[in-house]
Amino acid sequence: MDDGEILWEFDDTSSAYETPWGRYPNHISMFADGKIYLFSGEHSPNIPPYKGARTWCLDAITGEELWSLQSWSASGLGEAMANAYIADGYLIFNNLYTNEITCIGKGPSALTLDTQETVVSKGESIMITGRITDISAGTKQTEQAARFPNGVPAVSDESIGQWMEYVYLQKPRPDDATGVPVKLAYLTSDGTWQDIDQVISDDYGNFGFKWTPPDEGTYVAKAFFLGSESYWGSSDTTHVGVGPAQVTPEPQEVDLSSLEEGQSNLTMYILVVLIIVIIALLIAIYSLLKK
Numbered sequence: 001m002d003d004g005e006i007l008w009e010f011d012d013t014s015s016a017y018e019t020p021w022g023r024y025p026n027h028i029s030m031f032a033d034g035k036i037y038l039f040s041g042e043h044s045p046n047i048p049p050y051k052g053a054r055t056w057c058l059d060a061i062t063g064e065e066l067w068s069l070q071s072w073s074a075s076g077l078g079e080a081m082a083n084a085y086i087a088d089g090y091l092i093f094n095n096l097y098t099n100e101i102t103c104i105g106k107g108p109s110a111l112t113l114d115t116q117e118t119v120v121s122k123g124e125s126i127m128i129t130g131r132i133t134d135i136s137a138g139t140k141q142t143e144q145a146a147r148f149p150n151g152v153p154a155v156s157d158e159s160i161g162q163w164m165e166y167v168y169l170q171k172p173r174p175d176d177a178t179g180v181p182v183k184l185a186y187l188t189s190d191g192t193w194q195d196i197d198q199v200i201s202d203d204y205g206n207f208g209f210k211w212t213p214p215d216e217g218t219y220v221a222k223a224f225f226l227g228s229e230s231y232w233g234s235s236d237t238t239h240v241g242v243g244p245a246q247v248t249p250e251p252q253e254v255d256l257s258s259l260e261e262g263q264s265n266l267t268m269y270i271l272v273v274l275i276i277v278i279i280a281l282l283i284a285i286y287s288l289l290k291k
Contacts, residue, residue, distance in 0.1 A: 010038075010056075018254070026056065029073075032086045035225070036060045039084070041074040048219040049096055055104075067161050069104065070169055072096040083096030106232055107136030109154050110184070113223045113236040119125055122216050128184060128238075129208040130223050132201050135232065138168060148164055153205030154180050161229045177203040187220040196221075213242045 010026075023046045026038040033218040038056040053072040058065055073084060090105035113130040120126055133151035138144060144152065144167060155163045156178045165171040179201030185193045201207040213219055219240040227233035 008164070009057055010063050010065070019194055029061065029084050030086060033061050035066065037084070037091065041072050055093070068099070069161065070165055071102060073246050095230060107134055107170070109133065109225060109231040109233040109234045110240070111223055111225055111236045113221065113238045113242055115221065115238055118239070118243040119243060120213070121243050123212070125210050125212045126240060128211055128221060129206070130236065131205045132180060132182060132207070132225055132234070133205050144168070147187065152206065152233055153203060154201070155203060157181055157229045179203060179205065179207070180228060180231070182207050182225050184211070185222050189217065193222070213240060216242050216244060233285045
């Protein structure tokens with residue numbers, strides 16, 4: 001504003017290569033929370049609409065792209081800009097690609113926790129397992145519920161753009177999607193929480209960790225997701241019992257002298273029996289020869 005210096009430039013080089021014009025213009029729709037929202041499109045789209053139009057969210061200070069979503073918004077030009085709204089952290093607009101009202105914002109997550117063993121002996125390990133999912137209202141729609149019967153996995157902020165297009169816009173499943181960090185802890189006898197470790201869920205929402213409880217007693221194990229730019233946090237607990245350590249029987253000493261004596265007696269017994277059998281045979285043979 002002071003001297004006309006260009007602070008940054010943003011050029012969408014990927015949208016709408018199928019149009020006769022090479023690419024769509026990007027229209028500035030609104031400002032909110034230090035961000036600029038752009039919609040690519042034009043005032044008289046053909047049917048079916050050309051591919052490649054997107055909604056963009058940029059950092060107003062640096063021009064950095066924060067996220068984008070494939071969509072043809074009806075909020076791109078002139079009086080139609082009134083078709084997009086921002087309130088309470090949510091952006092709402094009409095997506096002409098799907099003919100649906102699209103709402104973008106931070107969504108709720110759900111975390112479930114379990115253990116493969118509920119009671120172990122002291123010194124033994126247990127496997128803590130769990131799953132974290134996206135439970136936004138959109139995931140409950142008929143199409144999404146049918147495609148993800150076990151829930152939509154929660155993914156990292158770096159993966160969220162392509163992931164949302166996969167979930168809602170029939171795009172391919174990203175090969176490099178990553179999960180979210182999940183912290184594990186347990187409740188001590190004095191009522192404080194002690195950290196166990198941190199794990200990263202996979203792109204199916206699952207996570208696991210092998211843990212050895214330090215002592216006997218009943219433990220409350222907890223997993224919690226602190227939240228991200230895409231999801232609100234969530235947590236869950238489970239209980240684990242630890243009993244006394246298993247006692248390993250001590251090896252017993254064997255009196256080899258008594259064993260050797262027993263073996264010697266057995267050998268003598270066998271020799272005596274053999275001698276008696278031989279004498280009986282000789283007597284029988286002698287009697288037969290005499291007859």
